[in-house]
Amino acid sequence: MAKETIVAIVTTNKEKVLYSGPPVFYAESKEEAEKTAMLLSKITLAMIHDVENECFIIVQH
Amino acid sequence: MENSISVIFIAIIMGTLARVLMIRVDYRQYPSYPQSFVSHLILGFVAACLGAVVTPAFLTKDYGAVTFLALATAQFKDIRSMERDSLERLENMELVRRGEAYIEDIAKRFEARNYVSFLTSFSVCTISSILNHIFELEVFLLLIVEIVFGFFLILFLKSILKPNTIADIADIKEGKIHFKGPLLMVDEVVIMNIGYQVSKDIILEKGMGITIYPKDENAVATLANIGQRQAIIHNLASQLGIRKDVDEPDFTPLARREPSTGNISLFILTMNNIPRDGIVIAKNVPVLESARRKPDGSEKKEG
Numbered sequence: 018m019a020k021e022t023i024v025a026i027v028t029t030n031k032e033k034v035l036y037s038g039p040p041v042f043y044a045e046s047k048e049e050a051e052k053t054a055m056l057l058s059k060i061t062l063a064m065i066h067d068v069e070n071e072c073f074i075i076v077q078h
Numbered sequence: 079m080e081n082s083i084s085v086i087f088i089a090i091i092m093g094t095l096a097r098v099l100m101i102r103v104d105y106r107q108y109p110s111y112p113q114s115f116v117s118h119l120i121l122g123f124v125a126a127c128l129g130a131v132v133t134p135a136f137l138t139k140d141y142g143a144v145t146f147l148a149l150a151t152a153q154f155k156d157i158r159s160m161e162r163d164s165l166e167r168l169e170n171m172e173l174v175r176r177g178e179a180y181i182e183d184i185a186k187r188f189e190a191r192n193y194v195s196f197l198t199s200f201s202v203c204t205i206s207s208i209l210n211h212i213f214e215l216e217v218f219l220l221l222i223v224e225i226v227f228g229f230f231l232i233l234f235l236k237s238i239l240k241p242n243t244i245a246d247i248a249d250i251k252e253g254k255i256h257f258k259g260p261l262l263m264v265d266e267v268v269i270m271n272i273g274y275q276v277s278k279d280i281i282l283e284k285g286m287g288i289t290i291y292p293k294d295e296n297a298v299a300t301l302a303n304i305g306q307r308q309a310i311i312h313n314l315a316s317q318l319g320i321r322k323d324v325d326e327p328d329f330t331p332l333a334r335r336e337p338s339t340g341n342i343s344l345f346i347l348t349m350n351n352i353p354r355d356g357i358v359i360a361k362n363v364p365v366l367e368s369a370r371r372k373p374d375g376s377e378k379k380e381g
Contacts, residue, residue, distance in 0.1 A: 051273075051274065051275060054273065054274065055274055055276075058274070058325075058327075059325050062324060062325050062327070063327065064272075064273075064327035064328055065272070065273035065274045065277075065328070066260065066271040066272070066273045067259070067260030067271060067272070067273030068260075068271075068273075069259055069260060073273045074273075078327055078330075
């Protein structure tokens with residue numbers, strides 16, 4: 018199994034992410050968050066996961 | 079002496095024929111290209127030659143011929159590692175991997191097919207040499223005996239080596255793809271978490287879900303093997319065409335298991351979404367030797 022890494026987090030609620038290792042991108046709206054997440058995932062060849070608490074995590078599989 | 083030359087000659091032909099009949103060229107399996115087709119024919123011919131000369135050498139009291147056997151096994155082992163190496167080297171270039179278990183299975187199968195070549199020419203030659211010794215048959219009659227015996231032997235070995243397919247151990251039906259929040263589900267099995275709405279829409283529209291229902295306890299254990307599942311996915315992807323690129327991990331085909339029943343649900347996004355074709359392909363996937371399990375112990379030997 019390959020090692021899975023969270024490469025970035027995109028959130029619309031700053032309160033939800035604490036002491037993040039990977040970079041956190043703040044977005045004003047859900048649409049903006051989705052777009053940022055999509056662009057980041059294309060660059061890193063990683064996958065967008067929705068953790069359903071106003072955060073998207075971008076994970077390399 | 080002339081007898082034995084024609085006996086050897088026919089034995090070599092029968093051995094090579096065994097290899098020819100066992101080469102399957104299709105898009106699913108290696109070798110699907112003219113180059114490896116030729117090289118395997120030649121290797122089969124070499125194996126047949128090795129097999130054919132052992133008995134005649136013994137009959138002329140040349141006991142050094144045993145070394146031929148050692149040579150043969152070394153050569154066949156080489157074939158296995160040759161196949162393994164080349165498939166492993168190609169593995170990184172596949173969008174959907176074969177998986178190590180499948181590669182090992184293919185490599186083993188190639189080795190075994192060469193043994194068949196060897197065994198056929200060896201047995202044919204031995205039988206006819208013995209007959210020749212005892213009955214002193216006409217050359218013509220001897221050759222006919224050789225050919226008939228050779229054909230039956232080839233058919234027999236071929237039927238022994240025929241792999242089981244998934245259709246023998248499981249029922250396959252179309253599964254329903256749906257989303258529960260971000261979770262992609264096929265029937266009631268969670269496949270993965272997809273956060274990107276556009277991908278979700280494409281998957282709902284074009285994705286194919288297949289569920290495999292194992293027939294018995296043994297099948298449950300066999301299908302649990304990750305290599306076996308990867309082989310199914312690889313075959314589906316290579317025959318239906320995968321709709322995915324390297325920067326689209328959302329569309330990676332995956333097979334997940336429902337722990338309570340052992341059912342396997344898999345999701346794949348193909349170029350042509352025809353579930354009927356997918357089911358036929360999945361049914362024809364060979365059961366990997368390394369994946370086969372028999373936990374119910376029905377075939378346990380005494381002692």
